[in-house]
Amino acid sequence: MKQRVLALLNSEIKRDIVLEKPRDRSFGHFATPIAFAMAKELKRSPIDIASELVELFSKDAMFTNVEAVKGYLNLKLSEDFLDEYASWALANQDEFAKGNESSTILLEFVSANPTGPLHIGHARGAVYGDTLLRLGRHLGHQITAEYYVNDAGNQIDLLGTSLMLEGQANILGLDVEYPENYYRGDYLSELAKIAADTYGKEVFLDAKKIKDVTLWAKDEVLKMIVSDLAAINVHFDTFVSEAELYNDWDRVMDILKANGGTEEIDGKQWLKSSLKGDEKDRVIVREDGRPTYLAGDIIYHHQKFERKYDSYINIWGADHHGYISRVKAAISFLGHDENKLDIQLSQMVSLLKDGEPFKMSKRAGTVIGMNDVVEEIGSDALRFMFASKKSDTALEFDINDLKKQDSSNPIFYVNYAHARIQTILEKSELGREEIMAASLKGLSEDADNLLFEAMLLNEVVEDAFNSRQVQKVTDYLKGLASTYHKFYYDHKVIGTQDEAKLLKLFLVVALSIKTGLSLLGIKAKDRM
RNA sequence: GCGCCCGUGGCUCAACUGGAUAGAGUAACGGACUUCGAAUCCGUUGGUUACAGGUUCGAAUCCUGUCGGGCGCACCA
The missing domain is CATH 3.30.1360.70 (Arginyl tRNA synthetase N-terminal domain)
Structure with a gap:
């Protein structure tokens, strides 16, 4: 419109x-x-x-x-214009609120280390990224959803060692002392059991096997992450392994050198990122020749740009904000346009329990797992709640509030509006064709307002995607549901002269709610 | 100390990115079912948008400063 x-x-x-x-x-x-x-x-x-x-x-x-x-x-x-648009929308439901964009976008999100299950903070980034993905695709953008797997480095080694210790302690029954920063948790106990069945119990004492076990464990954890994400309707098109990137390091390093992006001091290679707005230069290759974590990100982004997308979106946890300038500096040194990369930060989620701050620690094993929360409140409520908060502001909520499953949860309010429409359509004796044949002209003022509001979804989706603020969609749905509930309360429909007209209007409302919810990864309910 | 994000009714968040009288939910109180689903609706109370300046027709939004909070400041990922 x-x-x-x-x-x-x-x-x-x-x-x-x-x-x-x-x-x-x-x-x-x-x-x-x-x-x-x-x-x-x-x-x-x-x-x-x-x-x-x-x-x-x-x-x-x-x-x-x-x-x-x-x-x-x-x-x-004018009424003619609104009637025409609404009739078109109902006849072409799959096209409703779509756009004509066609650019290609690489969207990277979640990218959590495969060293343990996702926690509630990861869930926020996952919901935010997947919602952007759905909005962008609806507008016509061709978007690839990618997960960068940090399957190299100390954290992964730590996973392997932690698993060995877990096996020694819980499978072999040995007396083991855990160093402080090792991973703990139920998932490790589970993994140890499976490892014992797969490799035999002795594996936990065999230092030569630790590498194999580590790689195996990493794959198992990643599978777990993927299945947890599937439970909230988040899916990825591609996975990129950090470990495999280093085969390409020499080539990328040559380009950096040729473009004056590096400098050797004290036997280390430094990225001269301070020339590009970073606070200081960064080590990318240590004295012993091992590349740092940043090196992996540099190769990854170089390859991203070589894959030639029109633009790139990264969703990072806010604790990585210090990384933005150095990664952009590297991209620039490699001869790419760093403005094509849009890095969105997903802020911390801090949890309260009974009003008190609840500290999480992956290593201590006191993590609120994403799947625990999904089990408690369901994917729909979790997605709607996370999507309704601006991603770049810290979010605080009480675990006990999440467990409530009543009308204070806005997803119920929106679903209820949709379900009410289905019910009234069933109660009516009018068939679909009779309803569709009705004209939407000559409606009362509040009906006209409802109609107009229901047809605004495309504008909302466009605004939400372009500004990267997905809460505009949840705000819109809450508002539309509210307008509908109000209208429903004020007007009797069945048996009135305007029955066909009003049901047609309701069909538009239902279409908008259903489409809007689907863009949030939620299937609208026909019955509560 | 430096950098980034932020500060909006008691609480959780909005405000079309500089626009009309700062809006929702929740909590509190009071109303509406003989009626298509009351999981709903209506009303009341609650604000100097942290504070002080500045920019202009116009500021919660932009600029400067102060105060307060979160995150970061690795050759960890």
Whole structure:
């Protein structure tokens, strides 16, 4: 809808126009403060300019009313236009709220180390990334969802050693002392049991086998992560192994060197990232020749850019924000446009339990697992709640609140609106064809408002994706559900003269809710 | 100490990225079922948008400073 209005306005006004949804519907469907901007340029009163604009557009069939109020230009869409758009949407449900974008995007998210199960903080990044993925694809973007697997380095070695110790302690019954920073937890006990069955119990004492066991354990943990993610409808297209990247290190290093991006000091290779806005230079190859973690990220991003996507999105935990400038510096040294990489941070989730801060530690084994929470409240509630918070602000919630499964949870409120529509459709004696044949013209004012709101999904999706703020979708759905509930309470439908019309209107509302929820990875409920 | 993010009713969050009277949920209180699902709806109370300046037609939003909080400041990942 918005595009068509903008297209019309732009045919007369050659500049960027902001179309707003007025707070008060009596101001119309759309409004624009364009006269203020023009006033500055033309050095004339915005009120005069707005009045002139009224003359320009009031005759168009798209609008039933155009007026100037205090410098704002308020537009009211015509019934013909709204009826036509709604009928089209119902006849082409799969196309509803879609866009015409076509760019290719590589979206990397989660990328948690395969050293243990995902915790509640990872879930936030997963939900955020997957929601962006769904929104972007709906708009037409061709997006690849990728998981970068950190399967090299100390953390992985630590997983192997931790597993060996776990086996010695719990399978062989030996007296073992755990160093402080080793991994603990139920998943390790489980893994040890399976390892004992697969390799035999003696494996835990065989120092030569530790490498094999480590690799095996890493794969098992990754499988666990993938299946936990599947439980909240998050799926990846590609997985990239950090360990395999290092085969390409020499080649990438040569490019960095050739472009003056490195310097050798004290037998170490440094990335001269301070030249590109980083606080200081960074070691990328240690004295003994082993590349650092950053080296892996450099190869990874170089290969990403060689895969030639139009743009790239990374979703990182906020504790990695210090990494942004050094990775971008490396990308720039490698001859790529670092502005094509958009790094979004997913802020910490801090947990409370009975009002007290609840500290998590993967190594101490006191982690709130993502799957534990999913078991308690279900994927839908978890996804809706996480999606409804801006990703770059810290989020705090009480574990006990999450366990509640009542109306205070907004997903129930939205689902209830959808379910109510299904029920009333079943109660009605009218068939689908009779309903579809009805016209949406001549509706009451509040029905017209509901219709318009239901048809705004595309604008919301576009706004949410482009600003990377997925909570706009949940806000919209809560608002639409509220408008619907209110309307439902105020109006009787079955048996009235307008029954077919109103049911058609409800079909549009249901379509919008169902589509909106699907973009959040949630299947709308027909019954509560 | 330096860098990044943030500070909005008691609590959890919005505010179309500079626009009209700062909105929802929750909590508290009071109302609405003989009626398509009351898991709903309506109303009341609650705000100097941390504070102080500045920019302009216009600021929660941008700039400067102060105060407060989170995260980071590895040759760990």
